[in-house]
Amino acid sequence: MRELNLLPWREEREKKQKKKFILHVIFVVASTGLLSGVVYYGLSLKVKAQAQKNQRIEANVLAQANELRELRKNAKKIETIKERLQKLQILQYQQRLSVKLFNDLSAMILEGVTFSKVERKGSAVTFEGQATSNHWVAELIQRIHQLPGVTHLTLQETLTNPEDQSKSVRFKIQFNLLEFVTNPIDSSSKQNGKEKSS
Secondary structure (H helix, E strand, C coil), rough: CCCCCCHHHHHHHHHHHHHHHHHHHHHHHHHHHHHHHCCCCCCCCHHHHHHHHHHHHHHHHHHHHHHHHHHHHHHHHHHHHHHHHHHHHHHHHHHHHHHHHHHHHCCCCCCEEEEEEEECCCCCCEEEEEEEHHHHHHHHHHHHHHCCCCCEEEEEEEEEECCCCCEEEEEEEEEEEEEHHHHHHHHHHHHHHHHHCC
């Protein structure tokens, strides 16, 4: 019987299988590299887009912080202007009341009374003068008491001048004006608030 030599056939088959395996390995490595490259490129694009978005957010935050700082500065300026305006309004209000007070005083000057000093400090008003008798001092007190807004009316001292033969009386009268204590701006704002609520 004739013997067959299968060795060359086996060697050729092993070469083909080895070549096929190498091609498979190369394909897997190339596919893996390509997939990794695509994934890396996609992630790079996402990271870049997120970085740009973060920069825009930071720019917006910075712009809003600057606007808030400016608003706070403007709010302080507005408060300062409001305080100055309030002081000016109170001063004008008190000046008008002072004029009204002296107009009322001129209308109640008595025959037997002379004033030597008229002083106002805030809401406190002080009269010093001389009267021919206690009757005129009492009459003056009664007229002052009838003025609107007068509170805490007191006769601080009544002295008879011993050197004067006519028995004249020196007096010092002090009282408070309620209008000077009341803030006209607060009262007007409260009144406006009541009108809005009604």
